[in-house]
Amino acid sequence: MSGMAVSATLHCLTGCAIGEIAGLMIGTALGWHTLGTTALAIALAFVFGYSLSALPLVRAGIAVGSAFALVLAADTLSIATMEVVDNAVMWLVPGAMEAGLGDWLFWVSMGLALTVAFFAALPVNRYLLRRGRGHAITHEATGHAAMDNRPLVFGIVGFLLGGLAAAIGSVLS
Template identity: 65%
Template sequence: MDHPHATHLEHDSHHDMGSTNAMAVSATLHCLTGCAIGEVLGLMIGTALGLGNLATIAIAVALAFLFGYALSTLPLLRAGLGLGAALAVVLAADTLSIATMELVDNLVMAAIPGAMEAGLVNPVFWLSMMLALTVAFFAAWPVNRYLLARGKGHALTHGFHGAEPEGARRFIPDLATSALVATIVAFMLGGLVVSIADELESPSEVEAPSDTGGHAAGVR
């Protein structure tokens, strides 16, 4: 017969594991949205300026870190921390997660033939980006879980979430992870739909053969 105290401890252990897993999912999705914003914006800038792959990737990675840190800093500023203190917490909490995502994301994009050269109005780009971000999520999740289980990573920021803002801090946006993820998914699906529509509407570059011995129709 199981001892009630042992059963209670086992229940608490399962509950803590489930809570840690859920927190790791939320933390990973939060980082992923910032990375996705930076990645897409960086690739748009690189494409618009006609930059090479290395320069474009460098811009995308820099913007991914920038937006990843920014999205994590806002709730801390809203909770009352100063900018310096908030950045110190975010750097300790998010750097390893974002670095893991960026490494995996760019490796996947580089491994898919034609993904980097496809351009923004091409289904190959959007499908490759979706695959790369999905793989990056599953690569970063265990990293965040490991950190959370040891009181590090996003565990450093959770104590500040939910605090009631005072004064002008009330105007700092409170961006829920679910809303950010929904926005990114909608944006990427929109890009995919637009690129597919462009592919379907593009006129064929193959001209029909002429019946006049090589002369264009309508010659005198």
């Protein structure tokens, strides 16, 4: 159960991270106010979180509408937990919400926020799995096919480290 909870949480984290980072990048690039940028990041976190969970279901032969219905039931609480915690951390780190994409503070804060969100959502996913909810629903629907989250997680970590390296490089040059 613990391994499955970690896998479910990593899967959720991946979608949330892609949406969060994309939303913050888009909002920042467009010069949006912090609140609008945060709203976009949260919306995209749900879109990417749901989409990443629906993809294996569709690949397993489940109709798109049915897949999204399963995903809404399976992932909403986990994604919501991650989003509340992730954004709370970003708002609590002094200067993080005002930091630009070229600022090391943005990347360090984002990494911290995603890490804290992972540990906040892990017990939520464990709870859901014990009750046959959450990713247990999608796991059952795909015939217990295992999800390999490593490529996506490595991609997110690489992206965060790349952003941090670019920000530090711009300061040093």
